Amino acid sequence: MESPPLFDLKAYLQSKQQQVNDWLVRLLPPAASSRIADAMRYSVMAGGKRLRPVLCLAATEAVGGRTEDALNTAVALELIHTYSLIHDDLPAMDDDVLRRGKPTCHVAFDEATAILSGDALLTLAFQLLASPNGTTGVPADRLLQVIHAVAAAAGYEGMIGGQMADIAAEGNRIALSRLEQLHLMKTGALINAAITTGAILGGGTAEQIRHLEEYAQNIGLAFQVTDDILNVEGDPAIMGKAVGTEESRQKTTYPALLGLAESKEYSSQLVENALTALQSFDQKADPLRAIARYIHDRNR
Protein backbone atom coordinates (compact mmCIF):
# COMPACT_ATOMS: atom_id res chain seq x y z
CA MET A 1 0.00 0.00 0.00
CA GLU A 2 1.40 3.47 -0.94
CA SER A 3 1.84 5.98 1.85
CA PRO A 4 -1.14 8.32 2.28
CA PRO A 5 -0.86 11.64 0.37
CA LEU A 6 -1.26 15.06 1.90
CA PHE A 7 -4.96 15.13 1.20
CA ASP A 8 -7.54 16.02 3.85
CA LEU A 9 -10.27 13.48 3.11
CA LYS A 10 -12.34 14.42 6.15
CA ALA A 11 -12.58 18.06 5.08
CA TYR A 12 -13.30 17.00 1.48
CA LEU A 13 -16.14 14.67 2.53
CA GLN A 14 -17.65 17.31 4.82
CA SER A 15 -17.63 19.94 2.11
CA LYS A 16 -19.18 17.63 -0.49
CA GLN A 17 -21.79 16.30 1.96
CA GLN A 18 -22.74 19.90 2.75
CA GLN A 19 -23.10 20.72 -0.95
CA VAL A 20 -25.29 17.64 -1.47
CA ASN A 21 -27.45 18.32 1.60
CA ASP A 22 -28.00 21.95 0.60
CA TRP A 23 -29.18 20.84 -2.84
CA LEU A 24 -31.41 18.12 -1.37
CA VAL A 25 -33.13 20.58 0.97
CA ARG A 26 -33.89 22.86 -1.99
CA LEU A 27 -35.19 20.06 -4.22
CA LEU A 28 -37.39 18.09 -1.86
CA PRO A 29 -41.03 19.13 -1.48
CA PRO A 30 -41.46 21.73 1.31
CA ALA A 31 -41.86 20.33 4.82
CA ALA A 32 -45.44 20.05 6.12
CA SER A 33 -46.86 20.62 2.62
CA SER A 34 -48.30 17.08 2.63
CA ARG A 35 -47.90 13.77 4.43
CA ILE A 36 -45.92 12.30 1.55
CA ALA A 37 -43.64 15.34 1.44
CA ASP A 38 -42.92 14.83 5.14
CA ALA A 39 -42.18 11.13 4.66
CA MET A 40 -39.83 11.87 1.73
CA ARG A 41 -37.95 14.51 3.72
CA TYR A 42 -37.85 12.36 6.85
CA SER A 43 -36.12 9.50 5.04
CA VAL A 44 -33.74 11.53 2.87
CA MET A 45 -32.62 13.84 5.69
CA ALA A 46 -32.22 11.02 8.24
CA GLY A 47 -28.47 11.19 7.78
CA GLY A 48 -26.17 8.99 5.77
CA LYS A 49 -22.70 9.42 4.36
CA ARG A 50 -23.91 10.51 0.90
CA LEU A 51 -21.38 8.04 -0.52
CA ARG A 52 -22.91 7.83 -4.00
CA PRO A 53 -23.20 11.61 -4.51
CA VAL A 54 -19.64 12.16 -3.23
CA LEU A 55 -18.26 9.49 -5.59
CA CYS A 56 -20.20 11.05 -8.48
CA LEU A 57 -18.82 14.54 -7.81
CA ALA A 58 -15.30 13.19 -7.21
CA ALA A 59 -15.42 11.38 -10.58
CA THR A 60 -16.49 14.61 -12.30
CA GLU A 61 -13.49 16.36 -10.74
CA ALA A 62 -11.17 13.49 -11.64
CA VAL A 63 -11.81 14.05 -15.36
CA GLY A 64 -11.53 17.84 -15.01
CA GLY A 65 -15.26 18.64 -15.07
CA ARG A 66 -17.36 21.09 -13.05
CA THR A 67 -19.18 19.61 -10.05
CA GLU A 68 -22.16 21.94 -10.68
CA ASP A 69 -22.89 19.91 -13.81
CA ALA A 70 -23.10 16.68 -11.81
CA LEU A 71 -25.01 17.95 -8.77
CA ASN A 72 -28.49 16.98 -10.04
CA THR A 73 -27.27 13.49 -10.84
CA ALA A 74 -25.42 13.18 -7.53
CA VAL A 75 -28.58 14.08 -5.64
CA ALA A 76 -30.78 11.84 -7.83
CA LEU A 77 -28.54 8.90 -6.91
CA GLU A 78 -29.09 9.63 -3.23
CA LEU A 79 -32.88 9.76 -3.76
CA ILE A 80 -32.70 6.34 -5.45
CA HIS A 81 -30.53 4.96 -2.65
CA THR A 82 -32.99 6.28 -0.06
CA TYR A 83 -36.05 4.85 -1.83
CA SER A 84 -34.35 1.45 -1.95
CA LEU A 85 -33.74 1.58 1.80
CA ILE A 86 -37.37 2.53 2.53
CA HIS A 87 -38.69 -0.39 0.46
CA ASP A 88 -36.05 -2.84 1.78
CA ASP A 89 -37.09 -1.98 5.36
CA LEU A 90 -40.79 -2.82 4.74
CA PRO A 91 -42.42 -5.67 6.70
CA ALA A 92 -42.71 -7.76 3.50
CA MET A 93 -38.96 -7.36 2.92
CA ASP A 94 -36.33 -7.07 5.72
CA ASP A 95 -38.90 -5.86 8.28
CA ASP A 96 -36.54 -3.38 9.97
CA VAL A 97 -37.92 -0.94 12.54
CA LEU A 98 -34.77 1.15 12.98
CA ARG A 99 -32.31 2.71 10.55
CA ARG A 100 -29.47 4.95 11.68
CA GLY A 101 -31.04 4.88 15.14
CA LYS A 102 -34.35 6.34 13.96
CA PRO A 103 -37.68 4.60 13.27
CA THR A 104 -37.89 3.42 9.66
CA CYS A 105 -40.32 5.21 7.33
CA HIS A 106 -43.19 2.70 7.68
CA VAL A 107 -42.87 2.87 11.49
CA ALA A 108 -42.69 6.68 11.66
CA PHE A 109 -45.56 7.02 9.15
CA ASP A 110 -47.36 3.88 7.89
CA GLU A 111 -46.81 1.16 5.34
CA ALA A 112 -48.83 2.74 2.51
CA THR A 113 -47.03 6.07 2.98
CA ALA A 114 -43.66 4.28 3.01
CA ILE A 115 -44.39 2.44 -0.24
CA LEU A 116 -45.64 5.62 -1.92
CA SER A 117 -42.86 7.86 -0.64
CA GLY A 118 -40.30 5.35 -1.95
CA ASP A 119 -42.08 5.43 -5.31
CA ALA A 120 -42.12 9.23 -5.18
CA LEU A 121 -38.38 9.49 -4.46
CA LEU A 122 -37.55 7.16 -7.35
CA THR A 123 -39.78 9.20 -9.66
CA LEU A 124 -38.37 12.51 -8.42
CA ALA A 125 -34.86 11.22 -9.15
CA PHE A 126 -35.71 10.88 -12.84
CA GLN A 127 -37.53 14.21 -12.90
CA LEU A 128 -34.34 15.75 -11.57
CA LEU A 129 -32.10 13.90 -14.02
CA ALA A 130 -34.17 15.28 -16.90
CA SER A 131 -34.26 18.80 -15.46
CA PRO A 132 -32.21 21.50 -17.18
CA ASN A 133 -31.68 23.08 -13.74
CA GLY A 134 -27.99 22.99 -12.79
CA THR A 135 -26.79 21.25 -15.94
CA THR A 136 -26.72 24.11 -18.40
CA GLY A 137 -23.26 23.19 -19.62
CA VAL A 138 -24.12 19.58 -20.46
CA PRO A 139 -25.41 18.56 -23.92
CA ALA A 140 -28.84 16.88 -23.92
CA ASP A 141 -27.60 13.62 -25.46
CA ARG A 142 -25.12 13.25 -22.61
CA LEU A 143 -27.92 13.70 -20.07
CA LEU A 144 -29.92 10.98 -21.84
CA GLN A 145 -26.90 8.67 -21.60
CA VAL A 146 -26.74 9.39 -17.85
CA ILE A 147 -30.47 8.71 -17.33
CA HIS A 148 -30.17 5.43 -19.22
CA ALA A 149 -27.14 4.36 -17.15
CA VAL A 150 -28.79 5.24 -13.83
CA ALA A 151 -32.03 3.43 -14.75
CA ALA A 152 -30.17 0.32 -15.90
CA ALA A 153 -28.12 0.27 -12.68
CA ALA A 154 -31.17 0.74 -10.46
CA GLY A 155 -33.40 -1.75 -12.30
CA TYR A 156 -34.07 -5.47 -12.47
CA GLU A 157 -30.64 -6.19 -13.92
CA GLY A 158 -28.95 -4.11 -11.21
CA MET A 159 -30.00 -2.99 -7.74
CA ILE A 160 -33.54 -4.46 -7.76
CA GLY A 161 -32.30 -7.76 -9.18
CA GLY A 162 -29.69 -7.84 -6.40
CA GLN A 163 -32.33 -7.30 -3.74
CA MET A 164 -34.38 -10.18 -5.20
CA ALA A 165 -31.27 -12.39 -5.13
CA ASP A 166 -30.55 -11.31 -1.56
CA ILE A 167 -34.05 -12.33 -0.44
CA ALA A 168 -33.72 -15.67 -2.27
CA ALA A 169 -30.33 -16.32 -0.64
CA GLU A 170 -31.50 -15.62 2.91
CA GLY A 171 -31.03 -18.58 5.18
CA ASN A 172 -28.95 -20.42 2.55
CA ARG A 173 -25.20 -20.59 2.35
CA ILE A 174 -24.25 -19.47 -1.16
CA ALA A 175 -20.99 -19.85 -3.11
CA LEU A 176 -18.45 -17.04 -3.36
CA SER A 177 -19.24 -16.40 -7.04
CA ARG A 178 -22.95 -15.98 -6.26
CA LEU A 179 -22.23 -13.76 -3.25
CA GLU A 180 -20.01 -11.58 -5.45
CA GLN A 181 -22.67 -11.39 -8.18
CA LEU A 182 -25.31 -10.45 -5.60
CA HIS A 183 -23.23 -7.57 -4.20
CA LEU A 184 -22.22 -6.38 -7.67
CA MET A 185 -25.92 -6.02 -8.47
CA LYS A 186 -27.36 -4.91 -5.13
CA THR A 187 -24.86 -2.19 -4.22
CA GLY A 188 -22.15 -2.31 -6.90
CA ALA A 189 -24.32 -1.28 -9.83
CA LEU A 190 -25.43 2.05 -8.32
CA ILE A 191 -21.91 2.85 -7.05
CA ASN A 192 -20.64 2.09 -10.52
CA ALA A 193 -23.32 4.34 -12.06
CA ALA A 194 -22.41 7.14 -9.64
CA ILE A 195 -18.80 7.12 -10.79
CA THR A 196 -19.35 6.60 -14.52
CA THR A 197 -22.14 9.20 -14.77
CA GLY A 198 -19.94 11.67 -12.88
CA ALA A 199 -17.22 11.04 -15.46
CA ILE A 200 -19.67 11.32 -18.39
CA LEU A 201 -21.03 14.64 -17.06
CA GLY A 202 -17.49 15.93 -16.52
CA GLY A 203 -16.69 15.23 -20.18
CA GLY A 204 -14.37 12.27 -19.55
CA THR A 205 -12.92 10.29 -22.46
CA ALA A 206 -14.00 6.71 -23.17
CA GLU A 207 -10.65 5.51 -21.79
CA GLN A 208 -11.04 7.53 -18.58
CA ILE A 209 -14.53 6.16 -18.10
CA ARG A 210 -13.26 2.60 -18.59
CA HIS A 211 -10.56 3.12 -15.92
CA LEU A 212 -13.09 4.67 -13.53
CA GLU A 213 -15.45 1.74 -14.05
CA GLU A 214 -12.67 -0.59 -12.97
CA TYR A 215 -12.03 1.61 -9.93
CA ALA A 216 -15.76 1.52 -9.14
CA GLN A 217 -16.11 -2.26 -9.36
CA ASN A 218 -13.19 -2.74 -7.01
CA ILE A 219 -14.15 -0.22 -4.35
CA GLY A 220 -17.77 -1.40 -4.45
CA LEU A 221 -16.72 -4.92 -3.53
CA ALA A 222 -14.05 -3.68 -1.10
CA PHE A 223 -16.72 -1.74 0.80
CA GLN A 224 -18.82 -4.87 1.12
CA VAL A 225 -15.96 -7.12 2.23
CA THR A 226 -14.87 -4.51 4.80
CA ASP A 227 -18.42 -4.17 6.09
CA ASP A 228 -18.59 -7.92 6.60
CA ILE A 229 -15.21 -7.86 8.41
CA LEU A 230 -16.27 -5.00 10.69
CA ASN A 231 -19.49 -6.81 11.52
CA VAL A 232 -17.44 -9.77 12.73
CA GLU A 233 -14.65 -7.89 14.52
CA GLY A 234 -17.01 -5.38 16.08
CA ASP A 235 -18.66 -8.10 18.14
CA PRO A 236 -16.72 -11.20 19.29
CA ALA A 237 -19.98 -13.02 20.11
CA ILE A 238 -21.11 -12.64 16.51
CA MET A 239 -17.64 -13.60 15.32
CA GLY A 240 -17.72 -16.87 17.27
CA LYS A 241 -21.04 -17.70 15.77
CA ALA A 242 -19.88 -16.76 12.31
CA VAL A 243 -16.74 -18.90 12.49
CA GLY A 244 -18.38 -21.88 14.11
CA THR A 245 -21.84 -22.08 12.59
CA GLU A 246 -21.92 -20.06 9.39
CA GLU A 247 -24.82 -22.10 8.06
CA SER A 248 -27.08 -20.87 10.88
CA ARG A 249 -26.51 -17.23 9.88
CA GLN A 250 -29.23 -15.53 7.90
CA LYS A 251 -26.86 -14.10 5.28
CA THR A 252 -23.64 -15.40 3.79
CA THR A 253 -20.60 -13.15 4.43
CA TYR A 254 -17.03 -13.01 3.18
CA PRO A 255 -15.49 -13.96 6.55
CA ALA A 256 -17.87 -16.92 6.71
CA LEU A 257 -16.79 -18.08 3.27
CA LEU A 258 -13.09 -17.12 3.23
CA GLY A 259 -12.15 -16.73 6.87
CA LEU A 260 -11.13 -13.42 8.46
CA ALA A 261 -7.47 -13.27 7.40
CA GLU A 262 -8.20 -14.09 3.78
CA SER A 263 -11.08 -11.58 3.71
CA LYS A 264 -8.69 -8.83 4.84
CA GLU A 265 -6.20 -9.91 2.21
CA TYR A 266 -8.95 -9.82 -0.42
CA SER A 267 -10.09 -6.35 0.64
CA SER A 268 -6.49 -5.04 0.38
CA GLN A 269 -6.18 -6.52 -3.08
CA LEU A 270 -9.40 -4.86 -4.23
CA VAL A 271 -8.24 -1.46 -2.97
CA GLU A 272 -4.86 -2.00 -4.64
CA ASN A 273 -6.67 -2.77 -7.93
CA ALA A 274 -8.78 0.38 -7.54
CA LEU A 275 -5.65 2.52 -7.08
CA THR A 276 -3.98 0.88 -10.07
CA ALA A 277 -7.00 1.73 -12.22
CA LEU A 278 -6.39 5.41 -11.41
CA GLN A 279 -2.70 5.36 -12.44
CA SER A 280 -3.16 7.46 -15.56
CA PHE A 281 -5.03 10.21 -13.65
CA ASP A 282 -3.35 13.31 -12.21
CA GLN A 283 -3.86 14.81 -8.73
CA LYS A 284 -7.49 15.66 -9.56
CA ALA A 285 -8.23 12.00 -8.79
CA ASP A 286 -6.73 12.33 -5.28
CA PRO A 287 -10.18 12.36 -3.63
CA LEU A 288 -11.01 9.03 -5.30
CA ARG A 289 -7.61 7.65 -4.21
CA ALA A 290 -8.18 8.84 -0.65
CA ILE A 291 -11.62 7.22 -0.55
CA ALA A 292 -10.15 3.90 -1.70
CA ARG A 293 -7.40 4.11 0.98
CA TYR A 294 -9.97 5.00 3.60
CA ILE A 295 -11.79 1.74 2.91
CA HIS A 296 -8.58 -0.17 3.45
CA ASP A 297 -7.69 1.69 6.66
CA ARG A 298 -11.10 0.94 8.17
CA ASN A 299 -10.22 -2.71 8.71
CA ARG A 300 -6.65 -2.42 9.94
Added chain:
Amino acid sequence: MESPPLFDLKAYLQSKQQQVNDWLVRLLPPAASSRIADAMRYSVMAGGKRLRPVLCLAATEAVGGRTEDALNTAVALELIHTYSLIHDDLPAMDDDVLRRGKPTCHVAFDEATAILSGDALLTLAFQLLASPNGTTGVPADRLLQVIHAVAAAAGYEGMIGGQMADIAAEGNRIALSRLEQLHLMKTGALINAAITTGAILGGGTAEQIRHLEEYAQNIGLAFQVTDDILNVEGDPAIMGKAVGTEESRQKTTYPALLGLAESKEYSSQLVENALTALQSFDQKADPLRAIARYIHDRNR
Protein backbone atom coordinates in the same frame (compact mmCIF):
# COMPACT_ATOMS: atom_id res chain seq x y z
CA MET B 1 -73.31 16.14 -29.76
CA GLU B 2 -72.15 15.95 -33.43
CA SER B 3 -73.06 12.87 -35.41
CA PRO B 4 -70.34 10.20 -35.39
CA PRO B 5 -67.92 10.38 -38.35
CA LEU B 6 -67.07 7.50 -40.63
CA PHE B 7 -64.18 6.37 -38.48
CA ASP B 8 -63.73 2.77 -37.35
CA LEU B 9 -62.61 3.25 -33.75
CA LYS B 10 -62.71 -0.46 -32.93
CA ALA B 11 -60.29 -1.32 -35.74
CA TYR B 12 -58.08 1.63 -34.77
CA LEU B 13 -57.90 0.58 -31.12
CA GLN B 14 -57.14 -3.03 -32.04
CA SER B 15 -54.34 -2.06 -34.37
CA LYS B 16 -52.75 0.29 -31.83
CA GLN B 17 -53.14 -2.19 -28.97
CA GLN B 18 -51.42 -4.81 -31.13
CA GLN B 19 -48.55 -2.43 -31.88
CA VAL B 20 -48.15 -1.65 -28.19
CA ASN B 21 -48.34 -5.29 -27.10
CA ASP B 22 -45.76 -6.35 -29.69
CA TRP B 23 -43.38 -3.68 -28.43
CA LEU B 24 -44.02 -4.62 -24.78
CA VAL B 25 -43.25 -8.29 -25.44
CA ARG B 26 -39.93 -7.31 -27.02
CA LEU B 27 -38.94 -4.90 -24.25
CA LEU B 28 -39.82 -6.86 -21.13
CA PRO B 29 -37.21 -9.22 -19.68
CA PRO B 30 -37.48 -12.74 -21.18
CA ALA B 31 -40.00 -15.05 -19.51
CA ALA B 32 -38.60 -17.52 -16.97
CA SER B 33 -35.25 -15.66 -16.86
CA SER B 34 -35.89 -14.75 -13.21
CA ARG B 35 -38.73 -14.53 -10.70
CA ILE B 36 -38.90 -10.76 -11.03
CA ALA B 37 -38.99 -11.00 -14.83
CA ASP B 38 -41.96 -13.37 -14.53
CA ALA B 39 -43.78 -11.03 -12.15
CA MET B 40 -43.19 -8.02 -14.42
CA ARG B 41 -44.48 -9.92 -17.48
CA TYR B 42 -47.41 -11.38 -15.57
CA SER B 43 -48.69 -7.94 -14.56
CA VAL B 44 -48.01 -6.08 -17.80
CA MET B 45 -49.45 -8.81 -20.05
CA ALA B 46 -52.53 -9.40 -17.85
CA GLY B 47 -54.64 -7.45 -20.34
CA GLY B 48 -55.87 -3.89 -20.18
CA LYS B 49 -57.06 -1.45 -22.79
CA ARG B 50 -53.65 0.24 -23.24
CA LEU B 51 -55.52 3.55 -23.00
CA ARG B 52 -52.46 5.69 -22.20
CA PRO B 53 -50.30 4.30 -25.03
CA VAL B 54 -53.17 4.63 -27.52
CA LEU B 55 -53.79 8.26 -26.50
CA CYS B 56 -50.07 8.99 -26.79
CA LEU B 57 -49.84 7.55 -30.30
CA ALA B 58 -53.09 9.22 -31.37
CA ALA B 59 -51.74 12.60 -30.17
CA THR B 60 -48.56 12.06 -32.21
CA GLU B 61 -50.70 11.39 -35.26
CA ALA B 62 -52.94 14.39 -34.54
CA VAL B 63 -49.98 16.78 -34.93
CA GLY B 64 -48.72 14.96 -38.03
CA GLY B 65 -45.88 13.02 -36.37
CA ARG B 66 -44.67 9.43 -36.83
CA THR B 67 -45.99 6.91 -34.27
CA GLU B 68 -42.62 5.06 -34.31
CA ASP B 69 -41.11 8.09 -32.56
CA ALA B 70 -43.65 7.84 -29.72
CA LEU B 71 -43.71 4.07 -29.25
CA ASN B 72 -41.08 3.96 -26.48
CA THR B 73 -42.92 6.65 -24.57
CA ALA B 74 -46.31 5.01 -25.16
CA VAL B 75 -45.02 1.74 -23.76
CA ALA B 76 -43.22 3.46 -20.85
CA LEU B 77 -46.54 5.02 -19.84
CA GLU B 78 -48.13 1.55 -19.74
CA LEU B 79 -45.27 0.26 -17.56
CA ILE B 80 -45.85 3.16 -15.15
CA HIS B 81 -49.61 2.54 -15.14
CA THR B 82 -49.02 -1.17 -14.42
CA TYR B 83 -46.56 -0.50 -11.59
CA SER B 84 -49.10 1.84 -9.98
CA LEU B 85 -51.76 -0.89 -10.12
CA ILE B 86 -49.40 -3.48 -8.56
CA HIS B 87 -48.56 -1.15 -5.66
CA ASP B 88 -52.18 0.05 -5.24
CA ASP B 89 -53.33 -3.59 -4.95
CA LEU B 90 -50.89 -4.36 -2.07
CA PRO B 91 -52.31 -5.36 1.34
CA ALA B 92 -51.08 -2.08 2.85
CA MET B 93 -52.99 -0.14 0.19
CA ASP B 94 -56.29 -1.30 -1.40
CA ASP B 95 -55.65 -4.98 -0.53
CA ASP B 96 -57.14 -6.35 -3.74
CA VAL B 97 -56.75 -10.03 -4.59
CA LEU B 98 -58.16 -9.90 -8.13
CA ARG B 99 -57.57 -7.60 -11.08
CA ARG B 100 -59.12 -8.22 -14.48
CA GLY B 101 -60.28 -11.58 -13.13
CA LYS B 102 -56.74 -12.78 -12.35
CA PRO B 103 -54.91 -12.93 -9.01
CA THR B 104 -53.06 -9.68 -8.29
CA CYS B 105 -49.26 -9.72 -8.40
CA HIS B 106 -48.71 -10.14 -4.65
CA VAL B 107 -51.19 -13.06 -4.63
CA ALA B 108 -49.73 -14.78 -7.71
CA PHE B 109 -46.15 -14.24 -6.43
CA ASP B 110 -45.59 -12.69 -2.99
CA GLU B 111 -45.58 -9.25 -1.43
CA ALA B 112 -41.83 -8.62 -1.68
CA THR B 113 -41.81 -9.64 -5.34
CA ALA B 114 -44.82 -7.40 -6.02
CA ILE B 115 -43.16 -4.37 -4.42
CA LEU B 116 -39.90 -4.99 -6.30
CA SER B 117 -41.52 -5.75 -9.65
CA GLY B 118 -43.48 -2.49 -9.38
CA ASP B 119 -40.22 -0.68 -8.65
CA ALA B 120 -38.59 -2.47 -11.59
CA LEU B 121 -41.37 -1.50 -14.03
CA LEU B 122 -41.16 2.15 -12.97
CA THR B 123 -37.37 2.09 -13.41
CA LEU B 124 -37.59 0.27 -16.76
CA ALA B 125 -40.01 2.96 -17.97
CA PHE B 126 -37.33 5.62 -17.53
CA GLN B 127 -34.63 3.42 -19.02
CA LEU B 128 -36.86 3.11 -22.06
CA LEU B 129 -37.64 6.82 -22.21
CA ALA B 130 -33.90 7.55 -22.28
CA SER B 131 -33.18 4.85 -24.84
CA PRO B 132 -32.27 5.92 -28.38
CA ASN B 133 -34.02 2.75 -29.63
CA GLY B 134 -37.05 3.67 -31.75
CA THR B 135 -36.68 7.42 -31.40
CA THR B 136 -33.92 8.13 -33.88
CA GLY B 137 -35.81 11.03 -35.41
CA VAL B 138 -36.37 12.90 -32.14
CA PRO B 139 -33.85 15.49 -30.87
CA ALA B 140 -32.34 14.71 -27.44
CA ASP B 141 -33.64 17.89 -25.80
CA ARG B 142 -37.19 16.92 -26.78
CA LEU B 143 -36.72 13.49 -25.18
CA LEU B 144 -35.52 15.19 -21.98
CA GLN B 145 -38.65 17.35 -22.01
CA VAL B 146 -40.76 14.17 -22.32
CA ILE B 147 -38.94 12.41 -19.46
CA HIS B 148 -39.43 15.46 -17.25
CA ALA B 149 -43.15 15.65 -18.08
CA VAL B 150 -43.73 11.94 -17.44
CA ALA B 151 -41.85 12.01 -14.12
CA ALA B 152 -43.72 15.11 -12.94
CA ALA B 153 -47.08 13.51 -13.88
CA ALA B 154 -46.23 10.22 -12.15
CA GLY B 155 -44.74 11.77 -9.01
CA TYR B 156 -45.85 13.23 -5.71
CA GLU B 157 -47.51 16.21 -7.38
CA GLY B 158 -49.36 13.90 -9.79
CA MET B 159 -50.32 10.23 -9.70
CA ILE B 160 -48.65 9.33 -6.38
CA GLY B 161 -50.05 12.44 -4.70
CA GLY B 162 -53.49 11.46 -5.99
CA GLN B 163 -53.18 7.96 -4.54
CA MET B 164 -52.20 9.47 -1.16
CA ALA B 165 -55.25 11.77 -1.33
CA ASP B 166 -57.44 8.80 -2.28
CA ILE B 167 -56.30 6.83 0.76
CA ALA B 168 -56.85 9.86 3.01
CA ALA B 169 -60.35 10.38 1.59
CA GLU B 170 -61.46 6.76 2.08
CA GLY B 171 -64.49 6.49 4.32
CA ASN B 172 -65.03 10.27 4.24
CA ARG B 173 -67.42 12.16 2.05
CA ILE B 174 -65.40 14.83 0.27
CA ALA B 175 -66.49 17.95 -1.59
CA LEU B 176 -66.74 18.05 -5.39
CA SER B 177 -63.69 20.30 -5.74
CA ARG B 178 -61.57 17.88 -3.73
CA LEU B 179 -62.91 14.85 -5.64
CA GLU B 180 -62.03 16.62 -8.89
CA GLN B 181 -58.54 17.50 -7.66
CA LEU B 182 -58.00 13.89 -6.55
CA HIS B 183 -58.95 12.47 -9.96
CA LEU B 184 -56.94 15.10 -11.82
CA MET B 185 -53.87 13.93 -9.90
CA LYS B 186 -54.51 10.19 -9.60
CA THR B 187 -55.50 9.40 -13.18
CA GLY B 188 -55.67 12.74 -15.00
CA ALA B 189 -51.97 13.63 -14.72
CA LEU B 190 -50.72 10.52 -16.52
CA ILE B 191 -53.45 10.70 -19.20
CA ASN B 192 -52.47 14.32 -19.70
CA ALA B 193 -48.79 13.36 -19.95
CA ALA B 194 -49.63 10.63 -22.48
CA ILE B 195 -51.29 13.14 -24.78
CA THR B 196 -48.87 16.04 -24.37
CA THR B 197 -45.74 13.88 -24.73
CA GLY B 198 -47.26 12.28 -27.83
CA ALA B 199 -47.72 15.77 -29.25
CA ILE B 200 -44.21 16.87 -28.24
CA LEU B 201 -42.65 13.78 -29.87
CA GLY B 202 -44.71 14.35 -33.00
CA GLY B 203 -43.33 17.87 -33.29
CA GLY B 204 -46.53 19.70 -32.34
CA THR B 205 -46.55 23.48 -31.95
CA ALA B 206 -46.99 25.13 -28.55
CA GLU B 207 -50.55 26.06 -29.54
CA GLN B 208 -51.39 22.48 -30.60
CA ILE B 209 -49.98 21.16 -27.33
CA ARG B 210 -52.10 23.66 -25.38
CA HIS B 211 -55.27 22.54 -27.18
CA LEU B 212 -54.42 18.87 -26.62
CA GLU B 213 -53.85 19.54 -22.94
CA GLU B 214 -57.36 20.93 -22.72
CA TYR B 215 -58.68 17.87 -24.55
CA ALA B 216 -56.77 15.64 -22.12
CA GLN B 217 -58.07 17.32 -18.97
CA ASN B 218 -61.64 16.98 -20.18
CA ILE B 219 -61.54 13.37 -21.31
CA GLY B 220 -59.62 12.36 -18.16
CA LEU B 221 -62.43 13.66 -15.98
CA ALA B 222 -65.13 12.38 -18.37
CA PHE B 223 -63.69 8.87 -18.07
CA GLN B 224 -63.89 9.06 -14.30
CA VAL B 225 -67.44 10.43 -14.21
CA THR B 226 -68.57 7.75 -16.67
CA ASP B 227 -66.89 5.03 -14.65
CA ASP B 228 -68.76 6.20 -11.56
CA ILE B 229 -72.05 6.26 -13.50
CA LEU B 230 -71.51 2.74 -14.88
CA ASN B 231 -70.69 1.47 -11.41
CA VAL B 232 -74.07 2.73 -10.24
CA GLU B 233 -76.18 1.73 -13.25
CA GLY B 234 -74.50 -1.62 -13.60
CA ASP B 235 -75.90 -2.78 -10.26
CA PRO B 236 -79.21 -1.46 -8.89
CA ALA B 237 -78.36 -2.74 -5.42
CA ILE B 238 -75.25 -0.59 -5.35
CA MET B 239 -77.26 2.28 -6.83
CA GLY B 240 -79.80 2.16 -4.02
CA LYS B 241 -77.03 2.24 -1.49
CA ALA B 242 -75.28 5.05 -3.31
CA VAL B 243 -78.37 7.25 -3.51
CA GLY B 244 -79.59 6.58 -0.01
CA THR B 245 -76.46 6.34 2.12
CA GLU B 246 -73.58 7.92 0.28
CA GLU B 247 -71.73 8.54 3.54
CA SER B 248 -71.48 4.81 4.21
CA ARG B 249 -69.67 4.23 0.90
CA GLN B 250 -65.94 3.81 1.04
CA LYS B 251 -65.25 6.28 -1.76
CA THR B 252 -67.02 9.44 -2.86
CA THR B 253 -68.41 9.29 -6.42
CA TYR B 254 -69.90 11.79 -8.84
CA PRO B 255 -73.43 10.25 -8.73
CA ALA B 256 -73.26 10.37 -4.93
CA LEU B 257 -72.35 14.05 -5.00
CA LEU B 258 -74.31 15.28 -8.04
CA GLY B 259 -77.01 12.69 -8.59
CA LEU B 260 -77.19 10.45 -11.66
CA ALA B 261 -78.86 12.84 -14.11
CA GLU B 262 -76.53 15.70 -13.35
CA SER B 263 -73.51 13.38 -13.54
CA LYS B 264 -74.54 12.36 -17.06
CA GLU B 265 -75.03 16.00 -17.99
CA TYR B 266 -71.57 16.80 -16.62
CA SER B 267 -69.96 13.94 -18.55
CA SER B 268 -71.57 15.15 -21.80
CA GLN B 269 -70.32 18.66 -21.15
CA LEU B 270 -66.76 17.42 -20.57
CA VAL B 271 -66.78 15.44 -23.83
CA GLU B 272 -68.20 18.49 -25.63
CA ASN B 273 -65.33 20.59 -24.22
CA ALA B 274 -62.81 17.98 -25.36
CA LEU B 275 -64.19 18.06 -28.93
CA THR B 276 -64.17 21.86 -28.95
CA ALA B 277 -60.50 21.83 -27.95
CA LEU B 278 -59.77 19.87 -31.15
CA GLN B 279 -61.58 22.32 -33.45
CA SER B 280 -58.40 23.63 -35.11
CA PHE B 281 -57.16 20.11 -35.93
CA ASP B 282 -57.78 18.35 -39.26
CA GLN B 283 -58.92 14.75 -39.80
CA LYS B 284 -55.65 13.44 -38.32
CA ALA B 285 -57.28 14.11 -34.93
CA ASP B 286 -60.27 11.88 -35.78
CA PRO B 287 -59.02 9.03 -33.53
CA LEU B 288 -58.92 11.46 -30.58
CA ARG B 289 -62.42 12.70 -31.48
CA ALA B 290 -63.72 9.14 -31.73
CA ILE B 291 -62.22 8.26 -28.33
CA ALA B 292 -63.97 11.25 -26.75
CA ARG B 293 -67.32 10.27 -28.36
CA TYR B 294 -66.85 6.69 -27.23
CA ILE B 295 -66.68 7.87 -23.62
CA HIS B 296 -69.95 9.67 -24.06
CA ASP B 297 -71.67 6.73 -25.75
CA ARG B 298 -70.69 4.38 -22.92
CA ASN B 299 -73.22 5.93 -20.56
CA ARG B 300 -76.18 6.41 -22.87
